[in-house]
Amino acid sequence: MTPLHIAIVGAGPAGCYTADQLTRKLxxxxxxxxxxxxxxxxxxxGGVAPDHQGTKAIVRQFERSFARGNVRxxxxxxVGRDVAYEDLKAAYHAVVIASGALEDRxxxxxxxxxxxxxxxxxxxxxxxxxxxxxxxxxxxxxPAAAIIGNGNVALDxxxxxxxxxxxxxxxxxCAHAAAQLARAGLTDIYLIGRRGPCEAAFSAAELAELGxxxxxxxxxxxxxxxxxxxxxDETRRKAALKNLEIxxxxxxxxxxDKPLRLHFLFHATPVAIAGEGTVAxxxxxxxxxxxxxxxxxxxxxxxxxxxxxxxxxxxxxxPFDTGRGIVKHEEGRVEPGVWTTGWCKRGPQGVIxxxxxxxxxxxxxxxxxxxxxxxxxxxxxxAIDARLQDRGIEVVDFPGxxxxxxxxxxxxxxxxxxxxxxxxxxLAAARQPETAR
Numbered sequence: 520m521t522p523l524h525i526a527i528v529g530a531g532p533a534g535c536y537t538a539d540q541l542t543r544k545l546x547x548x549x550x551x552x553x554x555x556x557x558x559x560x561x562x563x564x565g566g567v568a569p570d571h572q573g574t575k576a577i578v579r580q581f582e583r584s585f586a587r588g589n590v591r592x593x594x595x596x597x598v599g600r601d602v603a604y605e606d607l608k609a610a611y612h613a614v615v616i617a618s619g620a621l622e623d624r625x626x627x628x629x630x631x632x633x634x635x636x637x638x639x640x641x642x643x644x645x646x647x648x649x650x651x652x653x654x655x656x657x658x659x660x661x662p663a664a665a666i667i668g669n670g671n672v673a674l675d676x677x678x679x680x681x682x683x684x685x686x687x688x689x690x691x692x693c694a695h696a697a698a699q700l701a702r703a704g705l706t707d708i709y710l711i712g713r714r715g716p717c718e719a720a721f722s723a724a725e726l727a728e729l730g731x732x733x734x735x736x737x738x739x740x741x742x743x744x745x746x747x748x749x750x751x752d753e754t755r756r757k758a759a760l761k762n763l764e765i766x767x768x769x770x771x772x773x774x775x776d777k778p779l780r781l782h783f784l785f786h787a788t789p790v791a792i793a794g795e796g797t798v799a800x801x802x803x804x805x806x807x808x809x810x811x812x813x814x815x816x817x818x819x820x821x822x823x824x825x826x827x828x829x830x831x832x833x834x835x836x837x838p839f840d841t842g843r844g845i846v847k848h849e850e851g852r853v854e855p856g857v858w859t860t861g862w863c864k865r866g867p868q869g870v871i872x873x874x875x876x877x878x879x880x881x882x883x884x885x886x887x888x889x890x891x892x893x894x895x896x897x898x899x900x901x902a903i904d905a906r907l908q909d910r911g912i913e914v915v916d917f918p919g920x921x922x923x924x925x926x927x928x929x930x931x932x933x934x935x936x937x938x939x940x941x942x943x944x945x946l947a948a949a950r951q952p953e954t955a956r
Contacts (some may be wrong), residue, residue: 521893521894521895521897522548522549522899523547523549523612523889524549524550524551524610524899525541525545525548525549525550525551525611525613525614525615526552526607526611526613526615526900527550527551527614527615528598528614528615528616528617529552529554529561529616529618529861530553530554530556530559530560530592530594531561531562531563531619531861531874532560532563532861532871532874533617533619533860533864533877534552534554534615534860534861535552535559535560535580535581535584536874536875536878536879536882537615537617537879537881537882538550538552538584538590539581539584540878540879540882540883541885541886542584542587544882544883544886545889549589549591549899550589550591551590551591551593552592552593553593553594553602554594554595555595555596555597555598555600556594556595556942556945557594557595557920557923557942557945557946557949558594558915558920559585559592559594560578560581561619562619563575563871564647564938565644565648565649566643566644568643568678568679568690569646569647569687569690570678570679570687570690570692571675572689572690572691572935574871577871585917591900591916591917592917593900593903593914593915593916594914594915594919595912595915595942595946596912598618599834599835599836599837601907601912602903602906602907603835604834604835604836606902606903607903608857610897610899610902610903611899611900612856612897613888613889614856614857614858615857615858615859615860615881615885616834616846616858616860616864617859617860617861617863618831618832618863619831619862619863620829620830620831620832620845620862621640621831621832622640622829622830622831622832622844623639623641623829623830624638624827624829624830624844626789626825628790628792629792630791630792630793630794631792633794633797633798634796634797634798635658635794635823636792636798636824636825637657637822637823638824639672639673639676639824639826639827640652643672643675643676645657645693646679646692646693646696646700647938648938648940650940650942653693653695653940657699657822658797658821658822659680659699659700659703659822660704661703661704661705661821662704662706662707663706663707663709663818663819663821663822664680664708664709664820664822665708665709665801665818665820665822665823665824666708666709666710666824667711667789667824667825667826668711668825668826668827669714669719669720669721670719670721670826671720671721671722671870673826674710674725674728674729675725676824676826677708677710677729677781678725678728678729678732678735679692680703680708681705681708681729681732681734681735681779681781682700682733683733684697684700686733687700688933688934689935690934690935691931691934691935691936691937693937693938693940694937695940705779706778706779707779707782708735708780708781708782709818709820710783711787711789711803712783712784712785712786712787713786713787713788714785714786715744715785715786716743716744716762716763716785719762719785721762723761723762723765726762726765726766729781730768730769733777734777734778734779735777735779735780736777736781737772737781738770738774738780738781738782739767739770739783740770740782741784741785743767743770746759746760746763747760747763784803787805788803788804788805789801790802790803790804790815792823797821798820798823799819800817800818800819800820801817801820801823802816802817804816828867829862829867830844831846831862831863837853837857838854843866844866845865846859846863848864851884852884859881860878861874861877861878864877865877915945915946915949919950922948922949922951923939923945926939926948926951927948
């Protein structure tokens with residue numbers, strides 16, 4: 520029987536869940552997972568908040584997949600740069616694009632390119648140690664910062680900005696970020712949403728967490744609605760009611776002993792960022808007012824962080840929907856032999872469990888497709904290995920990642936780990952001989 524070879528582009532949750540399901544459906548298939556970084560797990564490592572260690576425990580399941588022997592990690596390999604998409608299609612019976620959504624969406628307003636304006640992807644990547652973000656050195660020297668967005672990413676950033684060094688001590692936040700945050704000197708953080716509190720995409724658990732921080736006073740100055748719209752479905756109404764209850768609690772509390780105020784601003788749309796070279800103020804329009812008019816107002820802030828969503832990064836040769844910022848597909852199929860899953864398929868929607876259900880459906884479709892007809896012989900990963908070797912690409916395999924992991928955990932000294940944040944340092948750790956561990 521012809522061995523089946525499958526390539527997955529992206530070692531984040533969507534790619535790893537797909538591989539795990541494929542090993543169950545096609546136990547004899549040989550699966551290679553490629554990632555542009557020397558480390559696996561994508562946004563579990565580089566996107567999940569460093570103080571939410573429980574969320575990161577899902578990697579234990581993925582470790583078992585890599586331990587099966589028929590799943591290989593091929594890190595430090597960027598498809599479209601180090602190996603061509605066409606080469607993958609020629610070598611494998613199926614290719615899965617699970618490369619995520621890496622590019623920050625832009626506000627599209629004047630002043631967006633001033634120093635002191637950061638997309639949430641790069642800002643989160645800075646404190647989480649993604650190599651191409653770790654040198655960001657954002658301006659967060661206070662006294663005020665604005666976060667534009669009403670989802671959990673915006674809450675994560677507000678919480679990380681607001682936590683004390685002691686509160687962050689048990690996280691895996693990178694040392695360079697922890698040091699800069701400790702001297703930030705913020706007195707006010709503005710969390711800004713274009714729509715109202717019912718429409719905010721906060722999870723209740725993360726919203727409530729803000730009320731338990733040592734130095735943060737969550738403030739809600741504007742009146743809150745009594746309840747969500749009556750025509751919403753029950754699930755959406757229940758989520759909104761929980762959030763309203765938490766926000767009412769914030770509004771009713773006297774925060775006299777906390778020096779950092781977190782302001783919830785709803786129905787506020789940014790229209791311009793002002794400053795000479797660097798951010799000095801954010802101009803917004805608040806609507807609707809009682810008389811139907813809009814009112815413009817200005818916040819004196821030194822830092823603006825946008826958390827308004829992400830776009831997938833195009834891979835040369837892969838069909839791409841530029842308008843939506845996703846891989847072009849029809850029900851997950853990109854073209855014959857090629858599928859997509861995760862955020863590069865759906866856009867940046869849903870948490871890790873949503874990626875799991877999508878990945879399982881994708882894997883089931885691939886398995887059914889490959890079983891429907893006899894497959895021709897293909898060389899699989901050996902052909903790509905040879906190309907990468909000829910081009911001098913240093914590939915990090917799973918044992919190489921384990922050596923990185925061992926070094927980072929040892930360097931944590933009480934923290935979960937101290938991440939290596941430079942590609943050269945990660946590669947050096949990956950190639951350390953066993954005797955040096």
